[in-house]
Amino acid sequence: MRDLTTDSVTDAVIEQMSETTDPRLREVMASLVRYLHAFARDVNLTPEEWLKAIGFMTKVGQACTPARQEFILLSDVLGLSALVNLLHDKSAVEIGTESSLLGPFYQQDAPSFALGDTIARKGEGPELLLYGRVTDRRGNPLPHASVQVWQTDAKGEYDMQKYHGEEMDMRGNFRCDANGRFHFRTVSPLGYFIPMDGPVGGLVKAQSRHGCRPAHIHFLIGAEGHRELVTALYLADDAHIDSDVVFGVSSALVVSPRDHDPEAPISGMPAVRYDFRLGVAAAETSGRVGADPKQILSAAR
Numbered sequence: 585m586r587d588l589t590t591d592s593v594t595d596a597v598i599e600q601m602s603e604t605t606d607p608r609l610r611e612v613m614a615s616l617v618r619y620l621h622a623f624a625r626d627v628n629l630t631p632e633e634w635l636k637a638i639g640f641m642t643k644v645g646q647a648c649t650p651a652r653q654e655f656i657l658l659s660d661v662l663g664l665s666a667l668v669n670l671l672h673d674k675s676a677v678e679i680g681t682e683s684s685l686l687g688p689f690y691q692q693d694a695p696s697f698a699l700g701d702t703i704a705r706k707g708e709g710p711e712l713l714l715y716g717r718v719t720d721r722r723g724n725p726l727p728h729a730s731v732q733v734w735q736t737d738a739k740g741e742y743d744m745q746k747y748h749g750e751e752m753d754m755r756g757n758f759r760c761d762a763n764g765r766f767h768f769r770t771v772s773p774l775g776y777f778i779p780m781d782g783p784v785g786g787l788v789k790a791q792s793r794h795g796c797r798p799a800h801i802h803f804l805i806g807a808e809g810h811r812e813l814v815t816a817l818y819l820a821d822d823a824h825i826d827s828d829v830v831f832g833v834s835s836a837l838v839v840s841p842r843d844h845d846p847e848a849p850i851s852g853m854p855a856v857r858y859d860f861r862l863g864v865a866a867a868e869t870s871g872r873v874g875a876d877p878k879q880i881l882s883a884a885r
Contacts, residue, residue: 594621643783651749653688653877657784660830669873678863684816685832686874689742694755702769703756709738713855715767725764729807740776767849775799775822798822810862
């Protein structure tokens, strides 16, 4: 038996975990313990602060439902989701269009629509056309690529917030044509506050942050033999385009609708053209930094 000090306790914990049979788990947990202990020493963490943190994490877990993922939201506002996304992109064999965050509002079982349809089944507001092509890195079209989209309505709300997972709106799945082309109608999304009524919102308020995301439309695009693309297009005129609370914006993904686009497949409304490029696939796990909240709860059981 040995007496522990503020420094030796770290080695003692890592030594006790050293027989972990899964090598990746052993590596990750040893590093986690080192950094976690170093953090506690660095800030001289007090018992009161430790207990407050435990209470905060408990509340984050309690806020999670099949329609709300508070832990992903916490990861987002701390920039951890953005960092994991950037690290994953560095591992790609071939990079296509820049990626962005999947976020906490993705649903895997959205309805399918025909090209040209609108995803706004209930949402009302100024109409917007999105169109373009899905290609490989060299510009060759990827026939019948899948295009999943989801967004807020013109009031800045997701269906999961309004209908608590019981109804869907402002989201849908499309298939490109034989030339990799897609187009669909929607309403212009509005930027929004992240959910501020829970523990993560309370943290953001305590940090004097505005808690806003700029207006955007999410895309999840896939084609056989190619790396799945998780990204989003951000509207340039949003006031928070340079201060996204979850750090998801990059300049390559900022767009401005054109009022009179002569190439638009449907006239009479503002249009955004964007061509998405997919890199080749490699043997890898999913690159989605996020998931349908229902999936996470099911996996935890």
